[in-house]
Amino acid sequence: MxxxxxxxxxxxxxxxxxxxxxxxxxxxxxxxxxxxxxxxxxxxxxxxxxxxxxxxxxxxxxxxxxxxxxxxxxxxxxxxxxxxxxxxxxxxxxxxxxxxxxxxxxxxxxxxxxxxxxxxxxxxxxxxxxxxxxxxxxxxxxxxxxxxxxxxxxxxxxxxxLDGKRTTLDGYRWTLVQDAGILLTVTLFLAGLVVFVALQPLAGSLAGMGERLKRLTATDRPTPNDGASDTPAGQTVRDVAFLATETAIIRALDRIGETAEQLRRMDRDE
Amino acid sequence: MTDYALGPGGRPSHVQEQNAALANHGRYRRLLAGLVICVLLGQLAFAWRAVEHAERVLAPEIAGKADAVAADLADRIERALALGIPIDRLVGMTPMLDDTVVRDQSIVFLGVLAPDGFPLYLAGRRILPQNLPIPSKLSDPNARFSFSNDGHALRLRPLHTAGRHAGYLVVGIPTSVAMDHLADVITTVPTIAIVAAIASVQVLLFVLLSGIRLPLARIQRAFTAVANGDFRWLIPISVGGDIGQLASAANRAVRHVNERYREVMLDAEETRHSRIDHDAPARVEAVLAPVRAEVTAAQPGGESVTQVRSASLIRLPLFLVMVAETAMLPVVPGVLAALAGTDVVAAPAALWLAVLISAILLAFVAGIPLAQYLCARGRSAAALWLGAGSAATGHIGTWLVGDPLLFMLARLLATTGTGLMAAAANTLIVHQDGSGARETSDGTHGGLGGATDTILAGLVCGPAIGGLVAGTLAATMLFPVAAGLALLSIGLLWTVRRHITDDSSGTIQDHHLATHHAPWPTGSPWSAATILAVQAAVFGVTAATLVLFAPIALAGRDDGGLAAGQTVMAFALTLLLLRQPRQRLRVRASGATWPLGLSLLGTVAAIMAIGIAPMWPGLLVAATLLGISLAAALALSPGSFPAPTSTPRMAERVTLSEWGRLLGVLGPIMFTALMPIASGPALALTATGAGLAVMGGALARVWPVGVPRAGIDSRHRRPPSP
The missing domain is CATH 3.30.450.20 (PAS domain)
Incomplete structure (x- = not known):
């Protein structure tokens, strides 16, 4: 995931x-x-x-x-x-x-x-x-x-x-545990921020690509440029090889459709 | 309109270039850098808070000491005052105060003041502290005051005689006394930070590579194929989420195209058979020609799964095993001596340590041809598994056995396994990524450089972690830690086994993987024998030096873990840092001038060291400088020695320079790791051994022995990718 x-x-x-x-x-x-x-x-x-x-x-x-x-x-x-x-x-x-x-x-x-x-x-x-x-x-x-x-x-x-110092030592350790907890929370937040900022464009791009590929197998499949520049995902999609792939699929389906039509026409001509 | 264009035949002409954008290396580098900075910030902030708290808690303890000193001196002074001597006429006050300051160096200020605050007797720092309130202005002259300003614990104690206020005693101890005890912490915290940074890079690279980049690379491969009209490939769905959904959608589209294609072909077949006119087959073929030209469909159920292999996934397991092994090295003499029941580190323990180091080098040198042999026969992972398994077994054995001999046998097994695994991993990475430094799918440098970086990273982190664990817990605690790391390494290898196994079952390889292969010497048996002989000679000199002189060399100390880690770190980090700009340096350095100049500089420094230092330390410094300068020269100058690479013919040959350079880098680091626990003249001999190893590497480097790459490539070249 x-x-x-x-x-x-x-x-x-x-x-x-x-x-x-x-x-x-x-x-x-x-x-x-x-x-x-x-x-x-x-x-x-x-x-x-x-x-x-x-x-x-x-x-x-x-x-x-x-x-x-x-x-x-x-x-x-x-x-x-x-x-x-x-x-x-x-x-x-x-x-x-x-x-x-x-x-x-x-x-x-x-x-x-x-x-x-x-x-x-x-x-x-x-x-x-x-x-x-x-x-x-x-x-x-x-x-x-x-x-x-x-x-x-x-x-x-x-x-x-130095029994009394045991309390001092325990107090010191507890302070460090508290500090570690706070700092780990801050680290968690910072790391989350870094990951979000660095990977969010990619995640959006991937989601956009997935959606468009799903539409290719539907009856209302898009044309090569349909919606590519309308959405934020589309903007990112345009930056990658996806459009070439999408175009190849659409062209392949078109070509197959044309071929099927020609064959049907031949059958009808008979 | 979109900004892409179709090339001749309706196919995208720049698919490869566009696909490169999907593997945006810059994004991952920034991500990696950002995450490592998060780790460093967290750790350094914690260290700062810890030291600050420690100082704050220790300050009252120091004030307690100032109280005790004040009580003792006040008691003595008041006894004298009780005899009726006025406070300004006390004889011997200054010597008494001086004696106290001399006796306890932490007391920096002692003074006796008159009731109006006038200083009568002063010792230590003979100036009244600036922040001391004037006693005459104090509302209650009998009160005891404490001041901790100006970095000092100051105690102002009133003196009495016959119930009357007679003056004040002032004692001052700097709170920096506490910081002296924490000085080691301040110097060690950066060590931990560097270890954390290096370890987090290794782990994050693995997670990034296995979780995001390899799945994306598979999609990228499949997209490239599809964009070129090849619909025979499906994307393996190993992950979910956005990547998995995209792969699933792409597979659905590919299957859809294949189904439609097959339907059309069936229609065409029916048409062909149903028509009675003799030119029907030709007409049908004419109709089918465009679609056949543009679409390469799969047979029913015959889609292949795209794969992208990446041996870089071995780096993390290799790193873990290197850490496990090198963490043990500094503590072995002490543990062995304890098992043998001796108080001090005995000479045999030191000898065993030398044997262990020799074993890791021997296993590494001997493991390379073995791994190459297996690689060439499609069993590339066998040596890796053998090494990892031996290392884990050895570490577990080290943990469980209590007999000195069994302990050392277990150590030997672990060490040999580590060397073998390093050799196997190195060979596999070179086999897949080529020997040169290049950008790989994980955004780092692959090939020999990648393997060397990982080995160096392990060498940096291992002794430091070992020293830290041994110093703060116990040396024996390292055994379960090392065993755990080795087992974790095996677990990781198991999870990535499909990505590193080098078979040729119709997988898609990265474009550069097909052009560089391991230099297994299949061309000439003489070449192979020569390589092995030179490697054995280089190693033999090192091993003999170690084994013969180690009993003298390694005697005495068993507390050098952390120091060893820091020493190794300093050296290895220098090499790591120098790895990056060396390409630019090499351009400027015009061939061999730069490394040779560096070696010359090191030699001159060595001669000067002999001249200015006493005999043995001078030799030690000289040998060390010589070794380090040669190692640096080798590390800085891959391929820049004129002999092997200056002619096209030589450039095509696989020379020993790669192995020589690696050995030249590894040898001194291993020996440098030992320096803090070695002592005396034998250290010079150990360092000389390191120097000899480096010179052996240099010799191998300038001696162009090898086999042409062409012979190997023609044998192992993969089928062209779709």
Whole structure:
């Protein structure tokens, strides 16, 4: 169906545009999620660096970590000020928690993933000492600290949740879906317009040709030029080979009619 | 009066010219361009909105960080103020602020202001932001203010000591920090746009061709026949709507004429037998003579159906298979390493990748004579089906198997199938449309140019799509996608099988289809052997270079998908763009001057690169430049090398230039696709392999080996169209 093919062209355009938007959506959303993580990570990184500096000053003075009440209160103060922070912990080189905002963790062994990251940071030549472990929307950011002679003696870690950011991300995705819907509708409309403008003359021309061919087999068949220039379809028809075809059919029918008449005349003469 | 005229014998003298108007190429080009612009507008507008939204949503997150920084610094400053030190006498304030700015590069502005707004200590950008309101004019000095003007998240926090207002702390972080994270998006969005444009062109061409242009071309053919008095042809009604109604009406008219003609003939027969006068048969014949001269009628029920073949319909299936295959290439080492249980991409994986690339080239080169052989024997689609079937089976196998060896065998099957299909499609298109670039019934360029464009389009889109899917979802997600594309390709081939099968059962062919045929070397067995030998030599150098040096060449990275796509895209697009104006360039370039000059330029650039760059990178750049310049020279100069085409005798021969040019274009692109995932000195060797392939193509190009076209044409020429 010609009309169906016009529709098919429009649908192809909308489908390709939808796929392109889907690809763009996946790409942008992934980068947006990453940017959201990075921006928040840099915020908590600042908090961690501040606490690390405090810890470093105490280590330089030779103060013990495990029963340092002022350090404990400082950690608690930071954790209370920032609701996203789940816990701040300080553990030794063996992975035993020395100080935590949640005192029930003290004395426990930290996760092997953390120790693995600490080992990696210690083994690398990079100046960047901060490591991060991501588990969905719960991130742990850590940094080793040294004693007064420069030996790594433990790490301070800050665990924070970004559950609230899930809403931000979902909201962003929903906005993109709405935008995609609007833009696909606009694309549909534009593609329809383009197809209509480009193919409508052809469709009119074809319809005109079909009508005239139908009349050829009727009793009141037209003469070669009958109505060709009277209608919009006729104007277009004149531009194509149709008139030559139509003329050939009419001439053939005329010739056949003349021949039949001559034969009849011969029969009558008999 | 109408403006047409009848020629001698009462027949239209300009039917062919008038019919050309029915296939108004300009209309379809405009339609295609308009629709592609619709796709691009939609996608780019979406990308713009997405980035804008992202920036808007991320700005408050950055402000949150500014809050945290302000809280920490205010806490420290207020502790000092609590000791009774006046705010303008604080020692170490500037170093503390400087240290903070150095520690966190995203903070561009830090300042401590007196209660009246006078700047006391500044760090970072040491000028107060223009849009910062003067604190002394604030109605409530204890309020915390946030300003996000001038592209910065600014935080103004009051400082207190003993319940008294002591001053302000100002923190500024640019919101462009968020845009840094979105920088990749901004560079990748055009890639997606180009892929979408190319893919939409391929799909729209298929829909236009199969749905509108071929049915109209059939009507056009039938009209031409009827206008010349030939009423033996009917139009197959494969579509409805306006086109179907027109075809139906035309068929009714043709049948009507045939019935009337047969009635008259029966009348004449009766008259002839009923008359007793001896000259009756002669008189009857005299009466019938004019109608017999003007009308060629069909026997009862003996009307033939008009057909217009178009191998251009293969382009979309070929494009899909090329996309499916090339999308896989960048991720194969990583997936194979994961299947083998190793952390890093192992050398054998890289070796296998080299084998895969070699296989696709080998299948392509070896597939051409096979497809030509089948074409020459009327089984043109057999190689196509074999290639498409192998590719689909291989992709499905890749998806389903979990063993490294089986995985690679499946990959090998898919790759070989893709190469074979490309060769078969190329041969079939050349077989039907001729090898030169010409306007075809779908309004694009046919022949070898059409096939090359499709292969290049697949090469552009494949790695980009592969990189995007692997990067945003997972590399393994590519397997079902590739299998789906391959199956879709088979489905499309099935739907168009009648239009591409090359039989000679009384069909109407386009006028140019009968004059150009595939160069299957039937003239001399030596010519055939020479062609195969040269092709094998060209390929052998490439394959050997790859297989021997690939373990060194391809080590290390498995994240180059999108980068590979962009690299290939840049190169392939250049070639695609250069394809169009090259006709004009060739005229101006007077023979071989232009391509040879380009090659010389590339060589000079290569030598300079060796001189100015360290050893291995210099060689890498040199080899790459050399390869690209030679490839560009070959792509730009079809037929402009003097040897094969300067004499009429040579012009009649089918030389190796077509295959050499194609190989010369394909080789560097395939290797360029690998560059982002290769590293070190071996990359130079890989690029050198590409250069050798191109030079092999050039050698084949200037070596006029082949068979005269005349021998082939006389064997396969179709009966003249009605």
């Amino acid at each position: 010609f009309a169906a093919y016009r529709l098919r062209l429009i649908l192809v355009v909308v489908c390709v545009a939808a796929l392109a938007m889907l690809g763009t959506d996946r790409l942008v959303t992934r980068h947006f999620e990453s940017a959201l993580q990075e921006v928040n990570q840099s915020r908590f990184r600042f908090e961690l660096d501040t606490l690390h500096a405090v810890l470093g000053r105490r280590m330089a003075l030779g103060l013990p970590v495990s029963d340092d009440s002022s350090l404990r209160s400082r950690l608690s103060e930071v954790a209370e000020q920032t609701p996203e922070i789940i816990a701040i912990e300080i553990f030794d080189i063996e992975g035993i928690v020395m100080l935590s905002t949640d005192t029930s963790f003290e004395g426990d062994l930290v996760s092997l993933a953390w120790l693995d990251m600490v080992d990696r940071v210690r083994g690398s030549v990079a100046t960047e000492e901060v490591w991060i472990v991501r588990e969905g929307f719960v991130n742990t950011i850590g940094r080793p600290f040294r004693n007064s002679v420069g030996e790594t003696v433990g790490s301070i870690v800050l665990t924070y949740r």
